[in-house]
Amino acid sequence: MNKLLEVTDVRKIFGGSVRAVDGVSFSLAERETLALVGESGCGKSTVSRLILRLTDPTEGTIRFEGRDITHMSQGALKDIRREIQFVFQDPFSSLDPRMTAGEIVTEPLAIHGKVRNKAERRSTAEQLLQAVGLSAKHVESWPRQFSGGQRQRLGIIRAFALGPRLIVADEPVSALDVSVRSQVINILQDMQEEKGTAYLFISHDMATVKHMADRVAVMYLGKIVELAPKASFFAGPQHPYAESLLSAVPASHPNKRRKRILLAGDPPSPIRIPGGCRFHTRCPIAQDICKSQEPSLQLVGDNHLAACHFAKAWPIASRIGELQPATTTLAIS
Structure with a gap:
């Protein structure tokens, strides 16, 4: 398979002495799910922010679709961010409480000029909500009116709205009750199968990783210490x-x-x-x-x-x- 993402010897040092990420290398193929696992503080969430260029690497190279995005300007990154989206761990704090569900899921489309008017935005919002099992009538609902699982569905479909090729999912089910985790995981898998999206799936839940991943990368203290196909790893x-x-x-x-x-x-x-x-x-x-x-x-x-x-x-x-x-x-x- 073609390499979609290539991370080569990437380091992130904070304050001149804190080596949060210390020489990490891996690649991610099209339609693949790579799980990045490890204890809290091992650096896996920092890796996700480096890939999204929410923070700049100290050393190393990050390539997406063959393009070096390591030091790409914020203006040039706007096009890249249509292709790389993020699903957050906390489904409540990641949603703007002042926006309706319809506004939330279509905000990426509005930012990138993909919807032309209010009527088109509402129609698109209804379609997006229905794609993750929510009702069209939820368009006018506020985040506080949804359950945790419903809010995470909003976060997932917001990430898929632009049709990205890669989604970074940082502990996307860890804040959910066990009873709704499987529903959200099934939605992630169904959307991947339908859209052909690749996942960098960050988690500490090995049972979820076994269900989701194609390959597993284990991090310890800023480094990857094991990287293997799922079957071989388990x-x-x-x-x-x-x-x-x-x-x-x-x-x-x-x-x-x-x-x-x-x-x-x-x-x-x-x-x-x-x-x-x-x-x-x-x-x-x-x-x-x-x-x-x-x-x-x-x-x-x-x-x-x-x-x-x-x-x-x-x-x-x-x-x-x-x-x-x-x-x-x-x-x-």
């Missing part, structure tokens, strides 16, 4: 941190339950990133080499990359299981 992660993330996912059957891996301590500060492998301070299988040499992403399987000195040496789950368990539960909220 069948056998090759980085201890990725294994710990998966161990927290509830099993569909008692016989398939993974051994829960509890990591000691909290992630180090991005101001004081440890030498060697940045995960070694919490890793239950760390050796001397991990403290002195930083592993690079290496091919460990079919399109499966991992940054671990001992990837594929022997099953990570069994290595961890033989060791004394740590005492602090991994937090991925």
Whole structure:
């Protein structure tokens, strides 16, 4: 498939010392869903803002449809932003309370001159609302009159209004009740199938990732430590941190339950990133080499990359299981 998005060795340093994103590289193909996962503070939301150019990278290159947008002017970015849209985590704060639902979902069209008059804008709004299971009569409703799931539907269809080729979805279902998450996920998948849009899907919910993703990228402390096709990743992660993330996912059957891996301590500060492998301070299988040499992403399987000195040496789950368990539960909220 053609590469739609290419991110190459991108870094973002805040205040001269906080390495929020520290050399991230990946690509995204047309119609593909790449899930970016990790603990809070790992840098995944910063990556999304760099791609959208809501913040400027310190180093590296971002290409969209082959065009370098890394340092593109705000004026030139207006055309790019028709093709890259965003779905926010909080469906309430992302909607203007002073605008009706009809105004919200057609605002991108109005900004880019795609609707000519008030009648056309209303008609388009009704069509958009119906596309995500809302009623045409909701055109005049205010955000406060909708449930959380309905508000997120507004956010989704607003993102799709311009027919973008890429949508960055930052925790799009984490603020929703479990009962409506599946509805919103189904809408995202249906819209992708109909429109052919690619997703960068940012999440800490591994069950949702398993349902949505084609590939999975795991971030830890500003870096991608594992990148793999979904089936390969869920069948056998090759980085201890990725294994710990998966161990927290509830099993569909008692016989398939993974051994829960509890990591000691909290992630180090991005101001004081440890030498060697940045995960070694919490890793239950760390050796001397991990403290002195930083592993690079290496091919460990079919399109499966991992940054671990001992990837594929022997099953990570069994290595961890033989060791004394740590005492602090991994937090991925």
